[in-house]
Amino acid sequence: MAVAWIGNRETLVEHACEQAAMLLQSSRCPVISFDTDIHGTRAAIALAERVGAAYDHVEGAGLSRETALFTDKGAMIVAPGEVRRRADVVAIVGELPAVHHSFVAELADTVPDLSATNAREFFLIGDEGTKVSTFLGSRKATPLSSDGGLSGTLAALRAQRAGRRVSKQVSNFDDFARALGTAKFPVFLFSGHGADGLALEMLQGLIADINRKSRASALHLPASESGWGSVLASTWMTGFAPRTGFARGFPEYDPWRFDVERALASGEADLHLWISAGSAPPAEDNGVKLIALAKTAEPVAGAEITIAIGEVGVDHEAVVYSGRTGTLAAIKAQGASELPSAAAVIRLVADKIPAEAALPC
Amino acid sequence: MLTKIAGGEIIDPVNGRFGKGDLWIRDEQIVEPPAGGDADRTIDASGCFVMAGAIDIHSHIGGGNVNTARLLLPEQHAAHMARPAATPLSNAGWSTFETGCLYAKMGFTTVVEPAMSPGAALHTHLELADIPIIDKATLAILGNDDFLLSMIRDSSSQQMIEDYVAWTVGSTRALGVKVINAGAAAAFKENVRTFALDDVVPTYGVSSRKIVKTLQAAVDRLGIPHPLHVHCNNLGAPGAADTAAATISASEGVPLHLAHLQFYSYGTEGKRKFSSAAARLAELINTTPQVTIDIGQVMFGQTVTISSDVMRQFSARGSASPKKTVIHDGDGNGGGIVPYRYRQDFYGTMQWAIGLELFLLIDDPWRVFFTTDHPNGAPFTAYPALFELLMSRDARDEMSAGGSNGAMALSTLSSIAREYTLEEIAVMTRAAPAKLLGLDDRGHLGPGALADISIYRKGKDIAKMFGAAAFVFKNGDLVVKDGEISHYRWGRALRLNPPPDKAMVRRLREYHERRYGLSLDWFTFPDSAVAREQPFGEVACRS
Numbered sequence A: 001m002a003v004a005w006i007g008n009r010e011t012l013v014e015h016a017c018e019q020a021a022m023l024l025q026s027s028r029c030p031v032i033s034f035d036t037d038i039h040g041t042r043a044a045i046a047l048a049e050r051v052g053a054a055y056d057h058v059e060g061a062g063l064s065r066e067t068a069l070f071t072d073k074g075a076m077i078v079a080p081g082e083v084r085r086r087a088d089v090v091a092i093v094g095e096l097p098a099v100h101h102s103f104v105a106e107l108a109d110t111v112p113d114l115s116a117t118n119a120r121e122f123f124l125i126g127d128e129g130t131k132v133s134t135f136l137g138s139r140k141a142t143p144l145s146s147d148g149g150l151s152g153t154l155a156a157l158r159a160q161r162a163g164r165r166v167s168k169q170v171s172n173f174d175d176f177a178r179a180l181g182t183a184k185f186p187v188f189l190f191s192g193h194g195a196d197g198l199a200l201e202m203l204q205g206l207i208a209d210i211n212r213k214s215r216a217s218a219l220h221l222p223a224s225e226s227g228w229g230s231v232l233a234s235t236w237m238t239g240f241a242p243r244t245g246f247a248r249g250f251p252e253y254d255p256w257r258f259d260v261e262r263a264l265a266s267g268e269a270d271l272h273l274w275i276s277a278g279s280a281p282p283a284e285d286n287g288v289k290l291i292a293l294a295k296t297a298e299p300v301a302g303a304e305i306t307i308a309i310g311e312v313g314v315d316h317e318a319v320v321y322s323g324r325t326g327t328l329a330a331i332k333a334q335g336a337s338e339l340p341s342a343a344a345v346i347r348l349v350a351d352k353i354p355a356e357a358a359l360p361c
Numbered sequence B: 001m002l003t004k005i006a007g008g009e010i011i012d013p014v015n016g017r018f019g020k021g022d023l024w025i026r027d028e029q030i031v032e033p034p035a036g037g038d039a040d041r042t043i044d045a046s047g048c049f050v051m052a053g054a055i056d057i058h059s060h061i062g063g064g065n066v067n068t069a070r071l072l073l074p075e076q077h078a079a080h081m082a083r084p085a086a087t088p089l090s091n092a093g094w095s096t097f098e099t100g101c102l103y104a105k106m107g108f109t110t111v112v113e114p115a116m117s118p119g120a121a122l123h124t125h126l127e128l129a130d131i132p133i134i135d136k137a138t139l140a141i142l143g144n145d146d147f148l149l150s151m152i153r154d155s156s157s158q159q160m161i162e163d164y165v166a167w168t169v170g171s172t173r174a175l176g177v178k179v180i181n182a183g184a185a186a187a188f189k190e191n192v193r194t195f196a197l198d199d200v201v202p203t204y205g206v207s208s209r210k211i212v213k214t215l216q217a218a219v220d221r222l223g224i225p226h227p228l229h230v231h232c233n234n235l236g237a238p239g240a241a242d243t244a245a246a247t248i249s250a251s252e253g254v255p256l257h258l259a260h261l262q263f264y265s266y267g268t269e270g271k272r273k274f275s276s277a278a279a280r281l282a283e284l285i286n287t288t289p290q291v292t293i294d295i296g297q298v299m300f301g302q303t304v305t306i307s308s309d310v311m312r313q314f315s316a317r318g319s320a321s322p323k324k325t326v327i328h329d330g331d332g333n334g335g336g337i338v339p340y341r342y343r344q345d346f347y348g349t350m351q352w353a354i355g356l357e358l359f360l361l362i363d364d365p366w367r368v369f370f371t372t373d374h375p376n377g378a379p380f381t382a383y384p385a386l387f388e389l390l391m392s393r394d395a396r397d398e399m400s401a402g403g404s405n406g407a408m409a410l411s412t413l414s415s416i417a418r419e420y421t422l423e424e425i426a427v428m429t430r431a432a433p434a435k436l437l438g439l440d441d442r443g444h445l446g447p448g449a450l451a452d453i454s455i456y457r458k459g460k461d462i463a464k465m466f467g468a469a470a471f472v473f474k475n476g477d478l479v480v481k482d483g484e485i486s487h488y489r490w491g492r493a494l495r496l497n498p499p500p501d502k503a504m505v506r507r508l509r510e511y512h513e514r515r516y517g518l519s520l521d522w523f524t525f526p527d528s529a530v531a532r533e534q535p536f537g538e539v540a541c542r543s
């Protein structure tokens, strides 16, 4: 089975990596986007340093909203295990990524064993249009909504709780107020997928208000699990979350400038290294060259170089972030194959680039 | 390879070796001078003194809370220099890679991350594995976890509790056990806002004292070399000295280590109701031989406090500077991140002086450990300046002059003449930590010891001397030359490996499946997950 191509021509992985290294070295402004595990991320960041590239996750938009919550305001958050065992009120804040629906269903199916009430009540915070979640099964979630979308509803909830006037009452507010009045540990489920920066900030304001007298917290269900893993690894490696660049030889964090999608669309970037076993790269225009590391049996359309990689936790063992445990976990290969990991291929490429410093990972 | 370190002034308290002489290294170890042997390499150490590599027993260098602090404060650690040629990713303002390089340059070769959440052990070890050059180790946090609190509530046998502690230490690859404000994080989830030694965790009916005593006994009986590492209740509160004194008394003849005692050495005297209780606690330590402490020295400037004492961090939110915090209710402890600036005002000066009083009034350098509780009292990069304060009364007087007179008036610091000798520094930062952690292979320069060696060029400027070692060897590799990294390598995480009890593993499997709906496999990992060659080094339990 072919695993590497230059243009449409099959070649050895070794040779494809050499060519990729040459393209990266000669690029004026290389950018990397990835969707991979911790070790793939580590290898990609080490490569980015070596070639002066900027990097971002393929689902950078939602992740950057979550990152901004931490860099700008901070947050009160809770571990998922504690939510299962303690949350007597669960409020779903806007739309959650599909990958987390099974956990919400699990919350609907269980009661908190560390709570005296041994019962759980659900609310759904959002604008009028938010559909009542199907993943709750037979459980009902009381909808809470007002004007101004999600952030408007959250602002109105805060105001009504504080006894302030609002232009439009939040639907079912009295139910919510009653539930909070007796709840021991209400938890708000949020994600940068369905909530913008203002909504995330409003939510934390509401939680801070509640914590003056009683307890509450929020469960972060990331826009992308692999993405949040990459945020963690990037942060320990460089001090910064993705949307970091090495153009000047040291890491600089700039969520606008190093938004890789933006850099590609604006024509700033001249070379795109795409690393994802799960999704196909966007078609490049503006004459941007593409190197694709993808799970594929044929060359990726428009790519100068294609190298096949395996899928995390399928073709090879991996370390990933799990929204279910709220931390990193080691996962086994479900169907181990010969396909190399993204980390292994990236390291091969980086090894071809002369440097005084050893690769750090 | 045979290396001769020639003509340095040797300071090796463990082996009673002091004065000018040579030191020989073969490969990774210090050896006897070989008969007629020719060195493959000779290091000229004339004008230098030669010590074992330094060991830091308490520095928050990696793991979930540390990383959250990085995430919270990108503006405070912007990088600004181009990368040094030999060391990848070491110029980032606050990265794992930078951490290892900076420690090595100061002659530190082993550093303990003292607060690993057991559920996030893999994350912690991945960060530690990306800290180059030095060896690392972790302490696993217990004492706010439902499994332990339930066992204590249900009067489970001592054996069962030991099996649980052993499993936790083994599966998380820890070198010891830490308890942080025992019971308070669990109580905080029940909306309790302050928690003292004899307070009881709601629904469990278990006191903080009972948790500490239970863990202390388990650690002792399991033969874990490092005694239970205790972060007491009431950290930072005026009057916390009473809590610390009560905890010291509760040690009852069994070894106990109290972390960052400075943060508890506060009385309630004076018009601000905040005073130094350092002299009183130092006297208590001096007369309680089974207790060891580290200081958690405060140095002035911007830092960030990172603590698994979630209740304390929640209550400190108002003091955040800049105004942003993270408060995390975890499976056990969780934690809180509160950025903070220590000013030379009354409170800052008082804390600074209290730390130094403790250093200088505790007589035995084998029982007082050199820490700033990095980064809680100050970043570890302040160590060279702190060495100078300990070794020079003039330096202390000079710094006191810039502080608050009101605070200095309430402190005994200016009357203390003691200056640490190099021998005492070698005990406090080398010999004693190795003994406390059970690391027989380091902390001294005798034949058979690991060749972890730091060599400093003598000079009047003590801070400069300790800030940039002339030479540092790690496992016999010359890693620092003239204060710069000369060789890049990977250290290990030192761990204990007590065998798991099969019945306990079964119990834990059942518990995780029933209570969390998850297989225990989610919380364990193979060594291969760390993706480095030999990421761990095994340390033996006492028999």
Ligand SMILES: [Zn+2]
Pocket: B058, B060, B114, B259, B260, B373, B376
């Ligand atoms: Zn600490």
